[in-house]
């Protein structure tokens with residue numbers, strides 16, 4: 001779901017209230033202007049080829065018209081100031097979300113994917129994943145926003161407004177999801193070729209379910225238990241993959257691409273571009289640059305048996 005019109009958190013619903021107010025005021029003003037134009041047209045002096053228009057009223061003083069024009073000007077000024085006030089009040093309300101006991105996440109925008117680092121939570125250590133956030137329903141979340149290359153914008157319309165991610169200038173955004181569901185986030189600042197393919201998921205879970213998920217993400221990957229998966233892991237280590245990707249629990253410690261420790265647990269790969277299944281994963285590994293032109297990840301040609309073994313191993317990274 002991706003819509004600013006169905007808020008799932010207190011921040012987004014405040015923004016929606018402001019939007020409704022602005023819409024209502026603008027509609028009323030628009031209708032009033034149309035009405036005034038219509039009245040003016042009906043009352044305007046008529047003319048045809050034979051009789052010239054009587055425009056003498058232009059030079060006559062018209063105190064009544066003056067009075068109404070002055071009133072309308074004053075009223076629209078007041079309405080505009082009213083909207084400014086509503087704007088400021090909304091902004092203040094947005095910044096007042098209580099964030100004691102918040103979950104802290106650091107989100108970094110790369111061309112064209114998202115890295116999420118969960119900070120240590122109480123005694124539990126942090127962990128890293130990509131393109132997918134899980135948050136507990138009802139608990140505030142503070143996301144620190146960073147950009148690694150160009151300007152990106154963090155935007156999950158169901159939960160909050162937009163916030164720019166500017167290299168060298170860290171910002172934070174706070175929100176709270178009040179309904180369990182899956183919300184789609186999207187980069188909202190043009191950031192290069194694949195800007196449109198830079199999405200992520202925010203999955204709001206009941207707290208218990210969230211803790212189960214987080215406990216799993218904290219763990220390292222499990223060692224492969226059969227020959228094919230073992231061969232797949234060796235393929236991963238002997239190809240370039242490990243230079244760019246980290247799989248906790250193995251020697252792969254690369255930091256250029258997404259952390260793949262639990263890649264099989266994610267709904268999508270390549271920042272919302274492809275559903276996460278064996279076929280798409282194979283296509284992505286063999287030829288990422290057809291699916292996402294401009295991506296840093298290079299194509300990898302593998303003998304079929306190696307590719308199948310690699311896929312089998314990656315499917316164990318739950």
Ligand SMILES: [Cu+2]
Nearest residue numbers: 152187191198
């Ligand atoms: Cu972007």
